[in-house]
């Protein structure tokens with residue numbers, strides 16, 4: 001069935017939450033994809049600390065953001081949503097089978113090989129830094145992060161984009177890598193990865209997406225409630 005171009009696309013996001021997560025919440029991945037293809041959308045925003053309605057679990061079974069609905073296909077999980085968007089626009093997912101499968105493979109790698117390797121370190125540094133177990137845990141998590149960053153450096157060598165041309169794989173991989181900024185100096189040992197991340201963050205679509213993501217928090221603060 002052809003999609004109704006007039007149907008509104010809605011995503012969920014946060015407008016308040018721990019300051020450390022501003023700029024990193026995963027709605028940014030969807031906003032970035034929309035900006036790459038000039039697709040309008042509306043963000044329905046919540047306070048991360050406020051309980052969500054029981055109805056919200058129908059939209060996102062883990063009570064998280066983002067959820068997505070374009071009037072045709074309600075979805076959750078950023079990887080699935082980006083694949084869905086990629087199916088609709090070759091600027092996000094190449095049409096030639098080789099390029100398409102490279103991009104899909106790297107989208108999965110970003111989410112299931114890189115993100116699980118970096119998340120424990122990121123979460124420890126951002127949220128649990130003062131816990132008594134943080135220092136020894138950080139050492140163990142760092143080792144795994146270094147191992148993955150080393151392999152990623154080799155995979156990225158000589159490439160602008162992880163799967164050849166820019167795709168959803170880069171939106172996922174770059175947003176998985178972004179929180180590593182919060183571990184000062186970590187990427188210094190991986191100039192290829194650092195340059196890749198900077199290249200992705202330099203895209204005009206990323207700038208617009210980040211500005212809108214941050215504006216949700218700022219507008220809420222201006223309206224009188226701290227983020």
Ligand SMILES: N[C@@H](CCC(=O)N[C@@H](CS)C(=O)NCC(=O)O)C(=O)O
Nearest residue numbers: 025026063064065066076077078079
């Ligand atoms: N695998 C999910 C992860 C979603 C996720 O972790 N969302 C976070 C924000 S980035 C969230 O809503 N956290 C609040 C919570 O878990 O209560 C996806 O990629 O969509």
